[in-house]
Amino acid sequence: MGGANQQERLSKTEAARWFLAGFIEGEGSFTVSIKEHPGAKYGFYVDPEFFIYQHRSRRRILELARETFGTGRIYPKPGNPEVLVFAITCRRSLREKVLPFVDKYLLPFTARRRQVELFKAIVLALERKDHHSPAGLARIVEQAYALNPDGKGKERKRPLPEVLGRILRGHTPDPSTPPSAAQAA
Numbered sequence: 001m002g003g004a005n006q007q008e009r010l011s012k013t014e015a016a017r018w019f020l021a022g023f024i025e026g027e028g029s030f031t032v033s034i035k036e037h038p039g040a041k042y043g044f045y046v047d048p049e050f051f052i053y054q055h056r057s058r059r060r061i062l063e064l065a066r067e068t069f070g071t072g073r074i075y076p077k078p079g080n081p082e083v084l085v086f087a088i089t090c091r092r093s094l095r096e097k098v099l100p101f102v103d104k105y106l107l108p109f110t111a112r113r114r115q116v117e118l119f120k121a122i123v124l125a126l127e128r129k130d131h132h133s134p135a136g137l138a139r140i141v142e143q144a145y146a147l148n149p150d151g152k153g154k155e156r157k158r159p160l161p162e163v164l165g166r167i168l169r170g171h172t173p174d175p176s177t178p179p180s181a182a183q184a185a
Helices: 012-027 056-069 091-106 113-127 134-146 160-168 179-184
Strands: 028-036 044-055 073-077 080-088
Touching (some): 012 091, 028 113, 044 056, 044 113, 044 160, 056 073, 056 080, 056 091
Antiparallel strands (some): 073 080
């Protein structure tokens, strides 16, 4: 039998990464929260997060994720202790661990390409400190709202025009100016 007939085999580590990528496609979540905070320069801050959910009987899969990424934590889902959550919320870990994994193992095949690319763009914009200007923060917020265009899952607490209006006018609420008028100004 010649070398041309031999099939290439993946290492156990590489096979586990491909398995995890498929698992993330089905059970993973790339989210970006927009949180109001009185101490934030423009009234809001942006919080990107990566999660994988799984029933507690399948904890080993979440441990595989933690081993693969070398970071993250596993905890019971609030309100449903039967479900466990693997979470990476540190922006540096998202940039250094999650994004390279996503580029190699998920982006070439995902059905959620737009969502994953938006998440990646948001993390990178935050790393560049684009959110330190009102226009940069507004762009990031618009991208975050675009992550879930079909309205599946949890709805946003505030409409986009309201958030943008507050960011772009210095975040001080002005009850006499409707958000849409402030945005147009």
